Amino acid sequence: MSKRTLDTFFNPTQKKVRISLTESKDAPSKHTTYPFAIAQLPPEISDLLNFAPEAEGKIINDQPDLDLLYFQPYIPGSISTPLFEFLRGELFFYRVKYKIKRGPVETDINTPRFTTVFGVDETCKFSSDGSLLDAATQKPIPKDKYKTCKPRPIPFCLDLLRKLTEAATDQKYNFCLVNYYATGDDSISYHSDDERFLGVDPAIASFSLGAKRDFLMKHKPTPPSDTKSAAAIASETKPLKLPLGSGDMVLMRGSTQSKWLHSIPKRKGGESGNGRINITFRRAMVVGGTENYYRYNVGDGDVMKWDGKAKKMVIWGEKKGEVGAGKEDVKAEDVDKGYAAL
Ligand SMILES: O=C(O)CCC(=O)C(=O)O
Numbered sequence: 001m002s003k004r005t006l007d008t009f010f011n012p013t014q015k016k017v018r019i020s021l022t023e024s025k026d027a028p029s030k031h032t033t034y035p036f037a038i039a040q041l042p043p044e045i046s047d048l049l050n051f052a053p054e055a056e057g058k059i060i061n062d063q064p065d066l067d068l069l070y071f072q073p074y075i076p077g078s079i080s081t082p083l084f085e086f087l088r089g090e091l092f093f094y095r096v097k098y099k100i101k102r103g104p105v106e107t108d109i110n111t112p113r114f115t116t117v118f119g120v121d122e123t124c125k126f127s128s129d130g131s132l133l134d135a136a137t138q139k140p141i142p143k144d145k146y147k148t149c150k151p152r153p154i155p156f157c158l159d160l161l162r163k164l165t166e167a168a169t170d171q172k173y174n175f176c177l178v179n180y181y182a183t184g185d186d187s188i189s190y191h192s193d194d195e196r197f198l199g200v201d202p203a204i205a206s207f208s209l210g211a212k213r214d215f216l217m218k219h220k221p222t223p224p225s226d227t228k229s230a231a232a233i234a235s236e237t238k239p240l241k242l243p244l245g246s247g248d249m250v251l252m253r254g255s256t257q258s259k260w261l262h263s264i265p266k267r268k269g270g271e272s273g274n275g276r277i278n279i280t281f282r283r284a285m286v287v288g289g290t291e292n293y294y295r296y297n298v299g300d301g302d303v304m305k306w307d308g309k310a311k312k313m314v315i316w317g318e319k320k321g322e323v324g325a326g327k328e329d330v331k332a333e334d335v336d337k338g339y340a341a342l
Contacts, residue, residue, distance in 0.1 A: 027040065029155035030130075031152060033151070034155075035092050035303045038155040041083075044082070049083070049164065053168055054074060057074075065219065067256050068252055068256065073247030081246065087209065087279075089308060091178060092303050093114035095114055096297060096301060097109065114313055117177045118154040118158065118176045119173075121286055123136075132145075132151065147291070165249075165281050169203060173205065173282060177282070181275065183274075184213075184273065185266055190262070190263040192258070193282065197284050197289030199285050201253070201254055204257065204282050205250075205251050206249065206250045206278060207247075207249045207278065208247070210277050212246070213271075213276050214244070216241055302317070303316040
């Protein structure tokens with residue numbers, strides 16, 4: 001990354017906090033909505049994770065509307081690979097398909113990466129027995145409150161990182177989205193996480209594990225004003241490339257989501273033959289956010305799980321082994337972020 005684009009200050013608000021691991025039992029995380037139980041983090045990972053962040057975050061805010069806090073790394077090098085292997089091996093994933101309609105034209109979208117999601121918006125919380133309670137009244141929610149999805153609690157193996165990230169960034173998160181990019185052919189197209197259900201100027205903490213991949217950012221097109229042409233506005237900002245390595249974390253905050261776009265483009269060469277996991281923590285405020293995230297990150301297709309022998313994601317369950325998800329969707333579209341503007 002060029003020094004020109006990086007304004008490096010130490011952020012006085014960063015905190016190192018240890019989370020009590022007493023709730024870390026050996027028992028796996030179970031829930032009626034999980035296709036299978038998710039193992040607890042082994043202590044050799046959770047103990048060291050508890051000391052993250054490894055490095056101080058650098059503030060990058062030297063361009064209009066941009067406010068990033070970049071940890072290189074956040075997760076110590078000694079555990080970022082074991083944590084990557086653990087999450088790839090233990091989580092369930094989906095290769096979500098959906099349709100988008102632009103005017104009269106309907107397009108089939110095959111999300112060009114594996115995804116999974118956990119969490120529920122601010123209007124609800126999970127009780128200790130895993131049922132959903134109204135956040136205000138603490139009473140059970142009506143059965144039909146979520147019409148299109150069944151929210152899933154964040155499993156322990158991700159919840160420890162959520163709590164540590166809350167403490168380190170002074171933010172609250174109720175959602176955890178996980179992307180798995182199997183190779184450089186997997187990607188996420190330019191988009192911003194600016195849905196109304198995230199509230200104004202949302203903070204999003206984004207972790208990378210595994211293969212190094214470029215994270216590209218560019219300012220959204222700005223309409224010309226009385227005093228400035230579109231070209232003059234465009235020349236005030238420069239696209240940004242962060243080569244995200246294993247363990248790195250980028251906190252996007254302030255007006256970053258409303259004014260900038262980000263993407264992980266397809267890549268050849270380098271580490272692109274290896275898998276990469278991205279974990280984001282966010283805070284959804286309303287029911288529509290929950291329904292949106294489950295629709296686009298779980299969907300209604302097969303459950304996929306990592307097969308350590310075949311070294312690829314395979315269909316889990318009764319149809320197990322029939323089709324390997326490693327077979328790429330030939331129709332994979334680049335227009336893959338269908339999150340509706342709620
Ligand atoms: O994989 C990444 O680093 C970015 C993921 C992302 O932009 C998203 O999930 O919205």
